[in-house]
Amino acid sequence: MKQASFETLHASEWSAFERLLEDDRRAPRQEGDFPRLYRRVCQHLALARDRAYGPDLVDRLNALALRGHRVLYGAEGMRRNRLAEFFLRQLPRMVREERATVLTAALLFFAPLALVALALQRYPDFVAYLLSPRELADLQRMYDPANPHPGVRAADSNVLMFAFYIWNNVKIGFQTFAGGMLLGLGTLYYLVLNGLQIGAAAGYLTQIGYGVPFWSFVAGHSAPELTAIVLSGAAGLRLGAALIAPGRLTRRAALAAAARRAVQLVYGAAALFTFAAFVEAFWSPLGIVPAHVKYAVGAVLWSALLAYLGLLGGRYAR
Amino acid sequence: MVLDTAHEVPTPEGIDIALRPAGPLARASAWLIDTLLRLGILLAVWIAAGLLGKFGLALTLLSAFFLEWLFPAWCEVRWNGATPGKKALGLMVVHDDGTPVRWPAALTRNLLRAVDFLPLLYLFGFVAMCASRDFKRLGDFAAGTLVVFRPALGGSHNVPPAPALAPARPLSLAEQRAILDFAERSATLTAERAAELAEIAGPLVGAAHGAAATERLIGIANHLVGRQ
Numbered sequence: 001m002k003q004a005s006f007e008t009l010h011a012s013e014w015s016a017f018e019r020l021l022e023d024d025r026r027a028p029r030q031e032g033d034f035p036r037l038y039r040r041v042c043q044h045l046a047l048a049r050d051r052a053y054g055p056d057l058v059d060r061l062n063a064l065a066l067r068g069h070r071v072l073y074g075a076e077g078m079r080r081n082r083l084a085e086f087f088l089r090q091l092p093r094m095v096r097e098e099r100a101t102v103l104t105a106a107l108l109f110f111a112p113l114a115l116v117a118l119a120l121q122r123y124p125d126f127v128a129y130l131l132s133p134r135e136l137a138d139l140q141r142m143y144d145p146a147n148p149h150p151g152v153r154a155a156d157s158n159v160l161m162f163a164f165y166i167w168n169n170v171k172i173g174f175q176t177f178a179g180g181m182l183l184g185l186g187t188l189y190y191l192v193l194n195g196l197q198i199g200a201a202a203g204y205l206t207q208i209g210y211g212v213p214f215w216s217f218v219a220g221h222s223a224p225e226l227t228a229i230v231l232s233g234a235a236g237l238r239l240g241a242a243l244i245a246p247g248r249l250t251r252r253a254a255l256a257a258a259a260r261r262a263v264q265l266v267y268g269a270a271a272l273f274t275f276a277a278f279v280e281a282f283w284s285p286l287g288i289v290p291a292h293v294k295y296a297v298g299a300v301l302w303s304a305l306l307a308y309l310g311l312l313g314g315r316y317a318r
Numbered sequence: 319m320v321l322d323t324a325h326e327v328p329t330p331e332g333i334d335i336a337l338r339p340a341g342p343l344a345r346a347s348a349w350l351i352d353t354l355l356r357l358g359i360l361l362a363v364w365i366a367a368g369l370l371g372k373f374g375l376a377l378t379l380l381s382a383f384f385l386e387w388l389f390p391a392w393c394e395v396r397w398n399g400a401t402p403g404k405k406a407l408g409l410m411v412v413h414d415d416g417t418p419v420r421w422p423a424a425l426t427r428n429l430l431r432a433v434d435f436l437p438l439l440y441l442f443g444f445v446a447m448c449a450s451r452d453f454k455r456l457g458d459f460a461a462g463t464l465v466v467f468r469p470a471l472g473g474s475h476n477v478p479p480a481p482a483l484a485p486a487r488p489l490s491l492a493e494q495r496a497i498l499d500f501a502e503r504s505a506t507l508t509a510e511r512a513a514e515l516a517e518i519a520g521p522l523v524g525a526a527h528g529a530a531a532t533e534r535l536i537g538i539a540n541h542l543v544g545r546q
Contacts, residue, residue, distance in 0.1 A: 042331035052488060054542055055495045063469035066335045066416060069327070074417035163376035167383040174387060178432035181456050186433070239460065252459060259460035263426045 003053040006044075013040055014064060021067050038068035089313035091268045094261065096310070098234060101241070102265075105191060105233035109226070112195035113202070120203030127207075130200035139201055143210040143217070148287045162281035169225065170273045173232040177239075177266050184240020191233040216291035219298030220284045223305045225276035231269040235262035272305075325452050325464060327416040335416055338467040339452040340409050342444055345465055349440075351403030356385045390431075391424040400468075408468045423461040430457035477501040482545045483537030485522060494542055497522075501539030504532060 001009075017037040045061040095102055120127055127136065141147070172190065179186015205214040238258045246254030283289075283297070323341075326334040363381045367374025393401040399410035399419050411419045411427070434443030434455045443455035452464050478501065489497070497519075504512050509529060516523055516531035522538065523531040 039331055042329065042333045045335075046333045049491060052491050052494065054544070055491060055498060056543065058491060059469070062336050065329070065333065066327075066337070066469050069329055069335055069416055070412070070418050073329075073415070074413075157372040157376070160372045160376040160379075163379035163383075167379040170383065171387070174429050175432055178430050181430055181433040181460065182436075255460050256462040259426050259462075260422060263422045263429075266425070266429065 001051070003048075003051075003057060006048070006051075006053065007057065010040075010044055013037060014044075014061075017041055017064060017068065021064075021071065034068075035072060038065070038072055041065050041068060086264075086267070087271070091264060092309050092312040093314070094264050095231070095234075095268070098238065098261065098265065101237050102230060102234040105187075105237055106230045108188060108191040109195045109230055109233060112192050113199035116196055116199030117203035117206070120200065120207050124204075124207050127200055127204045130196060131204065136204065139205060140208070140210070143205050143213040145210060145213050147213070158281045158285070161285075162277050165277035165280055166274065169228075169277065170270055173228055173269050173273050174266070176229065176232040177235045177262065177269075180236030180239030180262070181243070182240075183243050184237055187233055187236030187240060190236075191229070194229055212291050216294040217284050219294045220301065221276040221280040222298060223301040224272040224279065227305055227309075228269040228272035228276060231265045231272065235265040235269065238262040238265070323451070323453075325466070327414075329416075337412065337416060337464065338469075339454075340407075340465045340467055341453050342447050344407050344409060344467075345447075345453070346440075348401070348403035348407045348409055351406055352390065352401050353403075355402055356389065360385055387429065388425075391421070391428040394419050394424040394428075395421055404465070409465050410468050411463050411465050414462045414464060419461075419463055423463050427455075427457035427461035427463050430460055433457070477539045477543050477545075478505060478536060479545065480533065480536045480540050482541040483534060484541050485538050486524070487521075489542075497535055497539050498542055501536045504536060 016033070017040075020034050020037065041061060041064045045058070045065050048058050048061055116130065131139070172194070176187055176190040176194075179188075179190055202214065202218075205211060239255065239262055242254040242258035243251060249257065279301075284294075323339055325337045325339050327337060328334050360378070360382055364378045367377045370377065390401050394404075394411045397405065399412055404410060411424070413419055413423060431443075434440055434446070434457055436442050440455070443457075446455050446459070447453045450459075452458075454464065458464065477498065500515060507515070509532070512532045513528045516535045517527060519531070519535055523534045526534050
């Protein structure tokens with residue numbers, strides 16, 4: 001068949017298909033004329049290529065087939081409440097499935113933290129290796145028991161601190177994840193560095209006797225924030241592990257598969273960072289709340305978070 | 319064709335749809351537009367927020383965070399795979415199988431931009447793009463995504479007009495494309511170089527040499543785009 005007669009024969013189908021593609025893009029297309037016309041276009045594309053019709057026709061059919069393919073196979077699932085489903089089931093399940101990675105990340109973060117905090121009780125001068133004199137002075141001022149608003153510089157408003165915590169902490173979380181692409185080394189760096197810094201601040205302030213203002217300030221947001229750091233770290237380590245030991249897959253396939261899982265941990269980390277920023281900006285600096293109430297709230301948040309990650313969502317059917 | 323960069327997506331209908339991955343230059347231009355746009359928005363927020371004191375500063379910090387990390391992913395999910403810069407350059411992000419990009423992949427590739435940026439100005443990303451067949455940066459590898467040119471609808475050829483000439487034998491698709499490309503570029507070539515290239519077509523231009531060979535090929539190109 002000549003190209004011209006092929007075109008006149010099928011032109012009406014192509015323009016009908018084009019019209020379906022043009023109208024509202026959100027409407028579901030798994031029914032009606034759409035799939036039939038799409039398959040016709042695919043058939044025509046195969047014929048046009050095989051018969052070596054002109055490039056213009058082949059390009060046009062290719063573009064039509066691609067747009068149809070995107071609509072037909074790229075459609076979003078129909079399930080509702082995807083967000084609730086994710087946070088109530090999928091995330092805690094994913095954390096438990098990846099528990100080896102999550103526990104490794106926790107170890108890499110909490111071990112330096114605890115070691116430094118304890119070591120500073122015995123060897124206080126060691127803090128000079130970890131924090132600059134300026135940072136030490138800042139810490140002293142912020143957590144001075146005489147300060148009515150511990151943890152914040154008096155001039156900063158709560159909303160500003162909230163924005164700062166989002167901008168700074170979530171960024172660090174994202175970088176910890178991204179560092180996994182460097183064979184996990186970037187993640188390792190951020191986990192250990194954050195552990196050392198937090199441990200140094202905690203150890204130093206406890207040692208100089210500012211323990212109560214410090215621990216009562218951090219008690220509230222410690223659960224979501226430290227867990228978020230660990231989850232970002234786990235996500236990064238997952239990427240790094242896929243690159244170092246891809247198993248039976250190619251590195252490329254292993255990386256893509258790991259990223260699909262890791263990014264869910266990042267969603268969880270981002271949500272926890274945001275929650276932590278709220279607590280840290282609006283609850284932790286409240287000077288009128290007695291320390292033991294803050295400790296209690298912190299303990300409740302830790303147990304709630306651990307119970308959430310440890311128990312919710314059941315198991316995947318195997 | 320060995321040199322062709324087309325990425326073929328096999329579909330359940332048993333055909334391959336061709337995608338055209340975009341190279342570093344187009345993507346860098348899109349990035350530049352996006353970056354200028356983000357800076358512009360941030361500057362506008364910063365100036366407007368200056369009136370609001372500390373609350374304004376808070377607003378600026380939050381905007382900086384969203385524009386840096388989430389805005390590109392949001393655009394790619396909501397606007398047919400394109401940030402404003404990509405839209406301007408006619409690019410879009412798709413999954414490796416050609417389907418529209420969704421949140422997990424969009425977020426993965428945009429968060430991993432931090433690594434592509436290292437050690438400075440996207441050097442890692444550039445090297446990865448040059449080393450991969452489909453011009454993927456590291457984030458694209460992890461997310462399983464491609465940046466492709468939005469498919470052209472065809473029919474926009476810039477072939478210099480000449481009397482149409484039917485080829486002596488049917489031409490394959492690749493041959494047709496080669497002749498059209500030659501005709502489109504002939505205006506930018508010197509006459510000698512054009513003739514030299516046209517003579518490669520051998521039997522198609524028959525015994526013609528020099529300018530006559532160029533003329534014949536352009537004539538065939540006119541026939542291919544359907545001119546009489």
